[in-house]
Amino acid sequence: MFGQRSRRTQEFTTFVDSSARYLARTAYLLTGSQDLADDLVQEALTRTYAAWDRVRVQDATAYARRVLVNLTIDRHRRSEPVPLEWSDRPDAVDAHARSDDADEVARMLAGLTPRQRRIVVLRYFDDLTEAQTAECLGISVGTVKSACSRALASLREQYTPATNGEPS
Amino acid sequence: MNALEEKLRAGLTDLAEESAVHVQPDDLIGSVTVLARRRRTGRLLIAAAAAAAAGLIGWTALSPHPVTVQPSPAASPLAPGELTPQFFRFPYQNLTPDLVTVAMHSDGSTLRLSVSTRPEYGGGDTTNGELSGSVGSYFSGKLPGNLFVAVIPDAVESVQLNLGTENATAYDYRSRVDKAAGLSLVVARGYPLGTSLGTPSYVWLGSNGVISDDKGSAFDSLTLTVNDTLFRIYQRAGIEGFGTFPATRTVNHVVDPDGSEIAVWGGTGNTDQSLGRLPAGARDVTVTPRKRVEVAVGTMSDGRTWFVATADYTSASNLDIRPLVRSISYTDAAGKRVTYVPTMK
Incomplete structure (x- = not known):
């Protein structure tokens, strides 16, 4: 059991290392917000890990992307934000670059x-x-x-x- | 590939370069492990760990609260001084968001808000507005730029648009909670669908588990526990529809029972929840879920029976349209035993 969990963890870690950048960029283009993209990618990858036993490794990116896109649709339709603690000032983006x-x-x-x-x-x-x-x-x-x-x-x-x- | 499509590809690639990655695999694995352990033991986690897991996965783990219809409790008067300014981005409909800054000052009896809006990446004009109200009371106002700001005198668990809110305006809203000050801030941008721009009305789940709104309305509510999560369904006499805390996820496909009185929502694709209401007079209700789906059944104060079904997985395909519920059996008002099998349309 311990060996299986280690392999599972390693597989998922490898997947995150290879796909997180791609998912983050997709999320950013879909939402236009770094903060939102961060939240959605985090949730999409969490859900992907929760379903990892049923997801084929070769299909994992497509699965995570599908979850991510549906989360953006959910957010748009639901329009209910999760109350957050007071936040710090957001990072500025240099639009001139x-x-x-x-x-x-x-x-x-x-x-x-x-x-x-x-x-x-x-x-x-x-x-x-x-x-x-x-x-x-x-x-x-x-x-x-x-x-x-x-x-x-x-x-x-x-x-x-x-x-x-x-x-x- | 024409020139426009070439420009799209190049531009999207360049635009995407602005994004950053803030994900750590260990955080993801740790959150899921904690949640799985909670399910195995069948006990709720302590509030701090539950809040961390809930924030990542969307579950809300709360200590049981009695749900009654009462107005939100009055908050303790704010100490005079400045509160931490809050910032809200509104990227809806554009990739160049507006940044809304809300500065707050309390003199102990009056809370004053100074609100400014400007394009986050520079350029364009800055608009300013002021709003004030009594400490410990709900107040709201419309500000320049189709902005609506509301203060709720409670550190709410969740806030939604109220039942019966006019549909002539689409709202994009965000909320922030200050538990120390015992208040919540809701900032909304309205997008009129016609010529009118209505003021949004909100309903919230208070810190004491009570459902309230900005009008002091009375709500009928039902609390069910499913998959270690409290799920609240609320409705108001004379208003069509209902609400839930946490909010019911997007319904990708709606079960249409061919004119019968059972209505079942959700339960398909990446949606992992289904909600249903049985006809008036239904009793001895049995809801049979699919594998790995938990069901809770309860009766609202008006006598109608509701059920909530929640899966402990997320379907891999949007095209998976099987209902989470296999069948619903009940004795109808005439005493006849009925079995209904949901089908998706």
Whole structure:
């Protein structure tokens, strides 16, 4: 029993070491908040560890990502924060260090609905296929296609590529 | 891949570089181990350990409180002076959040709040507003930027939007609790869905286990213990719907019993909870759960029987739509024995 628990712990630790950065980045893009991303990644990984006996190691990242995405959906729908103790002043982020692309994408994403943003992040950052995105969100492939199409159409209205080397 | 999609990929990658990782595997493993031990022994953990585990996994481990309908107890008067300023981020609908700062000052009888809002990453204008009320009383107000600030004279366990809150406004709200001062702060940003912007009303689970709201309303409530967790269901006469503490998780699929009077919510995919209410007059109720699901059954003061089913696992797939409850048997008001098998639609 002790040997099994050690192997389980080691497997999970290896998984966290390899996946935490990826999950944190996905969570940050989905929520726009480092604090929220921290909380959601923590809970997603905790739930993944709780279910570790049933999760295949090769599917663990997809499982954790699915839990993470559902936690963001839950949070959005539920809108009930857990009361926190008084907090310290949040860390400042140096917005001026952001690239032009990141800045523009951040503004573009601001105009999307929460569902459209989730789909765009999963498709263009996490590189999920339409079918994988559909399974992650619990919706049909057709819905992914149509929502993605609307999202891109909305983004296209905001994005005008530079022509002849000059900024638009 | 067109130019827009290329820009999306590059921009998302750059944007993601701003994130940091604050996870330690040992913390995750330790929290789950503590929770598993609690279940094996069947005893509640001491409050500190339970709070640490609950914060990570979402369980709420409370000492049993009698639930009665009473207003929140008046807090002790705040000592004169400054309270620690509080900061709230509102990233909803945008990735460039606004930072709301709430500074508070008490002179012993009056609590004054100074609220400022500015884009967190700079640029844009800062808006300011003031709000004040009596120490030990609930008060709230609307401030510039569609901001609503409320003070609850209790270090609440949890706060939610009240039953019957108008749906003409969507609220994104956060709360903070100061146990030492015995008060809670709720800051909400309203997003009108039409032309009106209503003031939010809140209901909370107080530090004494009593459910109260900002209007002094009377609530019917039922407390069930399932999976070592206290689960409270509350409702109010004349208001359609009900609430729960902790809040019922998102319902991914709703069981529709083809017009019968049983309603069962939740229990699918990554949702690990199911809640149901039986028809009026139902008695001798037996709820049969699926494997690794615990059920608790109780009767509200209006005579209606409710059940809560909670799984000790999280389903691996959103497409797992099996109910947590296999069947519900009861004797109906006419004396007939009925068995209902939930199906998902």
